[in-house]
Structure formats: C-alpha cells, structure tokens
Amino acid sequence: xxxxxxxxxxxxxxxxxxxxxxxxYPAQWLSFFFWPILLPGVYVVMGSAMAAGDxxxxxxxxxxxxxxDVAGFVFVGWSMYxxxxxxxxxxxxxxxxxxxxxxxxxxxLTPSSRLVVLIGPSTYxxxxxWINFVVMAVALRVIFGVELAPDALARAALVMAAGIPAxxxxxxxxxxVVLRVGEIGGVVQLVRGVFTLACGVAFPIxxxxxxARVVAHALPPTYVxxxxxxxxxxxxxxxxxxxxxxxxxxxxxxxxxxxVWAFALVERGARxxxxxxxx
Amino acid sequence: MGExxxxxxxxxxxLRIWLRYPINVAGQTFSPIYxxxxxxxxxxxxxFVDGRAVGLETSAGTGDLAGFVVLGALVSGMVGAAxxxxxxxxxxxxxxxxxxxxxxxxxRRDTFVLGRALGALATFAISEAVLLVIALWLFKPSFSPQxxxxxxxxxxxxxxLLGVGYLLTAAVMFMKxxxxxxxxxxxxxxxxxxxxxxxxxxxxxxQVVAYALPTTYALDLLRQHAIGxxxxxxxxxxxxxxxxxxxxxFPLGRMAFNAAERRLRVTGGLAQH
Numbered sequence: 436x437x438x439x440x441x442x443x444x445x446x447x448x449x450x451x452x453x454x455x456x457x458x459x460y461p462a463q464w465l466s467f468f469f470w471p472i473l474l475p476g477v478y479v480v481m482g483s484a485m486a487a488g489d490x491x492x493x494x495x496x497x498x499x500x501x502x503x504d505v506a507g508f509v510f511v512g513w514s515m516y517x518x519x520x521x522x523x524x525x526x527x528x529x530x531x532x533x534x535x536x537x538x539x540x541x542x543x544l545t546p547s548s549r550l551v552v553l554i555g556p557s558t559y560x561x562x563x564x565w566i567n568f569v570v571m572a573v574a575l576r577v578i579f580g581v582e583l584a585p586d587a588l589a590r591a592a593l594v595m596a597a598g599i600p601a602x603x604x605x606x607x608x609x610x611x612v613v614l615r616v617g618e619i620g621g622v623v624q625l626v627r628g629v630f631t632l633a634c635g636v637a638f639p640i641x642x643x644x645x646x647a648r649v650v651a652h653a654l655p656p657t658y659v660x661x662x663x664x665x666x667x668x669x670x671x672x673x674x675x676x677x678x679x680x681x682x683x684x685x686x687x688x689x690x691x692x693x694x695v696w697a698f699a700l701v702e703r704g705a706r707x708x709x710x711x712x713x714x
Numbered sequence: 715m716g717e718x719x720x721x722x723x724x725x726x727x728x729l730r731i732w733l734r735y736p737i738n739v740a741g742q743t744f745s746p747i748y749x750x751x752x753x754x755x756x757x758x759x760x761x762f763v764d765g766r767a768v769g770l771e772t773s774a775g776t777g778d779l780a781g782f783v784v785l786g787a788l789v790s791g792m793v794g795a796a797x798x799x800x801x802x803x804x805x806x807x808x809x810x811x812x813x814x815x816x817x818x819x820x821x822r823r824d825t826f827v828l829g830r831a832l833g834a835l836a837t838f839a840i841s842e843a844v845l846l847v848i849a850l851w852l853f854k855p856s857f858s859p860q861x862x863x864x865x866x867x868x869x870x871x872x873x874x875l876l877g878v879g880y881l882l883t884a885a886v887m888f889m890k891x892x893x894x895x896x897x898x899x900x901x902x903x904x905x906x907x908x909x910x911x912x913x914x915x916x917x918x919x920x921q922v923v924a925y926a927l928p929t930t931y932a933l934d935l936l937r938q939h940a941i942g943x944x945x946x947x948x949x950x951x952x953x954x955x956x957x958x959x960x961x962x963x964f965p966l967g968r969m970a971f972n973a974a975e976r977r978l979r980v981t982g983g984l985a986q987h
Contacts (some may be wrong), residue, residue, distance in 0.1 A: 463893075463894060464946040465894060466894055466897075466898075469898055473898075473901065473902070474901075477905050477911075478754075478757060478910075479911055480910075480911050480912050480915050480916060481754065481757065481758065481911040481915075482757070482761070483911075484770065484773045484774070484911040484912050484914075484915035485757075485758045485760075485761040485767065485769040485770055485779075485911075486761055486769045486772075487768075487769035487770070487772035487773040488769075488772070489763075489768050489769050489772060491763045491768060492761040492762075492763055492768050493760055493761075495760070495762060495763050496760050496761050499760050500760060588911075616737070620737070620738055620741055621737035621738055621741035623736070624741040624745045624749070625741065625745075627749065628744075628745060628748035628749050629748075631748065631753050632748050632753065633754060636751035636753070636971050637754075637756070637757050637758040638753060638757040638759075638760055639760060641755075641758060642756045642759055649803055694751065713872055
C-alpha cells in the first residue's frame, strides 16, 4: 500500500472514530437545531426594537448593510459564523482531546501524516455545520417568510465549500497554539471573537473603524460571509463573486502554508520539551 | 458561624482555582465584550439616523444605545454567575468524583451551593468591573448617579437568582450531560430578561415569560435610574414583583435541591456521572 493510500485509510478511520464518539452524546445534537435559530433570533428581535417601525432607521440599515432584509442579514451572518466555528474548533479540539487522554505522543509516533491527526477527527464537524445551514434556511422560510431560492442555496454551499481550506488552515494554527500552551478554551474564544467582530457576522463591516476594516479584508471568513449574503440575499451569481473567491483562494493558500510551517516548528519543539505528553 | 466559614472557604477555593488559569480568566472576562457587547452595539448603530438611535428612543424611551446594552450585559453576567457559577460548578464536582467525599463532611449540603454562589459573585464582580471600565472607555455611555438607587433591586434579584441556582443544581445533578441544558437555559433566561432589547419587542407569548423573570424588573429599574429609559410598569409594582419572585424562588429552589440530594443519596447517584 502506498503512503498516500495508507494516510487516506488512517484519515477515514480517524473521521469514523470521531463520528462514533459524537453519536454517543445525542443531547449535543440538539444544539445544532437550537442555536442556529435562537442566536440570530435575538438579533432579529433587537433589530425590530432598533427600527421600531421607523422607515428612516430601516433605510439607514439598508444603506449600511446592503440589504433591507434584517432577518436575512442576521441569519445568514450567524449561520456562516456557526459553520466557520464548527470547522475551526475541530483541529484544535482533536489535539487537545489527545493531550488530555494522554494519547497524543502515541498518535504522533505513528507514520501517519499530521494532516490525518489534525483534520481527520474534525471532518465529522462538517455534518453539524451543514445542519446549521439547512436549519437557518428553513427557519428563515418558516418564521420570517424569507424565501431562499434553491440555486442561491447551491451557490452559497459552493461559497462555504470554498472556505473550508482556509478554516482548516486557521484551525491548524489554533491547534499549534494548543500544542504549545496546552490550553484551548481561551484561544478558540479569542479567534471566534475576532471573527464576530471583524468578519461582518453580526453587523456590516462598514461600521468598523478604517484600520479594523483593513484587518477584516485580510481575514478569509469575511469573504465567506459577504459572498454568502450576496448570493442568498442579493441574488448574485458566481461570476459576480469570482474576485472574492480568488482572494479567498489566495488567503487560504497563505494560511495553510503558514499552518504547515508553524505546526512543524512547534511539533519539533514539543518533541524536545516533552510537551506532547504533558497538558 | 461554622456554616458561613465553610461557605467562605468554598468561595475562596473556587476563586483560587479560577485565578490559576489566566488564559481562561482573560477569556471569561473579555469574551462578553467582544462576543456580545461590541457586536450588539455596532449592530444597533447600523440603525442610527444622523447619529441618533431613533428606533430605540421609540421602543425604550432612551437614545443611549451603549448604556442600554452595557447595563444589559451586567445583568447577563449576573445570570451567568447563577447558571454557570453555581449549578455547573457542582456538576464539575460530580464529574471529578469529589462530591461524595464532600457530602460526607458535617457541612450542610446547601452550604456548598451557597459557597459556590459566593465564589461566583466574586468572579462576577471582577469580570463585570473590567467590562464596565472598557465599555465606559470605548462607548462612553452616560450613566446617571441615580443608578445607585437601583442597587436594592439588583440585590433582591440576586436572592431570586440564588434560588434559581438551587433549582438548576437540583436538575443538573440528575443529568449525565448538563452542558447543553445550562447553556441554553442561561441564554434564554438572559434574552427573555431584555438584556439586548426592550422586552416589549418580544412576541406576546414570550413577553408573558419575560414578566415572570425577576431579572426583567431588576434590569428595567436599573435602566430607568441609570439612563432614564421608559419603565415597563410602575416602579413600585416592579419592586413588589421582585420581592414576590424572591419569596417564591429561594425556598422553592432550596426545597428542590434538598429533595434531589435526598433522592441521589438513596439511589447512589451522587457518585455517577
């Protein structure tokens, strides 16, 4: 068996293992149906209080957000956030779980590629991520009467798929930090916080100061969120978002290369310091 | 006196453990700011007309968006302290397998919950003080000194939240996976209390639930005094509602906790997780 085939088998085994573990905690699956509705729902109620039926306020929102559909804006933004968050959490959680179980050094002794260690267990997170997306679409239709066309949903799915390499790259960078400091909660919270603040999840990025907008345009999730809104709410076709997708591709390549380099560096240090077996 | 000493010792222990993980402390302290406070204010600002929150002036009687949201964040922190600081911390003790040994001490069972509450109060005070300082620096909300007059309302709501903490602890002691339960009930409790919007913006059916929560009235009284928002009801009636909630929830919570603890001792559930 070639090395690539062996790694592919190990990748599938790691993904199946994590899927089996996740299936054992059915209560956690409730969250995939609860949060995609409640979290953006709070912002929709807030939006209705901030507008209070005043057309001036609604027009002001539309001019800043690029759409007058507050529910659509909020739901798409938070759906993208939850999708990004699920994918981001995976690699870091995989490393941290192995650290806590005491199996990280054993796993690192195997000939499997580090991609298998980082990405394999976290691929199951793509399932709840897509569930979040479907729940968002259904909730928008049933509760707010916002119809999302099937072809627009398909284009949004393509946008989300295009963001996967970047998100796994950022997740791998977070896993690098976890390997170094042995802590996950604060780091992932910080990265999530940056996404919430800088990527247009909860509010249009025009509300940010100029320097923060520069930072926002350097983050891959900004393009995923903006393009998802463009195809779902503004009816943009793929040709209209090609420049954004190209930028996303460039940023993904950069982030992934940085993650590969950083992880290799930290792993070498962890082997020397014994951090692989400590937490 | 001995019970009070035990409660203080538990609180000091919780505080020491909390401070031993500085990254977690920073995360817990700053995450409400960048995950909730700032996004909520900037989202609300998207509706500004010529720099004014015209919609909020109509719905809440105040145009001070930052003040409105910051005060909501403070009360949300209180709710979080009750849910996570009290109920969840006892759950972690069960998971660590140390609940049975502590239950064997002569200390009353509900003193452990009280001790957790004191610890949660300390961590809450530290986190909220930081939140307030940063919010004042970033957004410059204008709080009236009359906000001090709302302190009795906050204190009474705190008694109710202690009762809610007892109730939740009773529930989580039976659950194998309590994280989702605590997370969602905390979120629903805070949201329904109007931390991010006036409760009058909620659908009518959910408003009924909101008016049953003590934090709704505590927050409304705090906003009235601090930023001059329009009251939901006559302030005297709101104080009556607060007192009624405290009189009901505190003994009810303790009864539920004691019943749950008795049941678990009989079934051997104290050692299960």
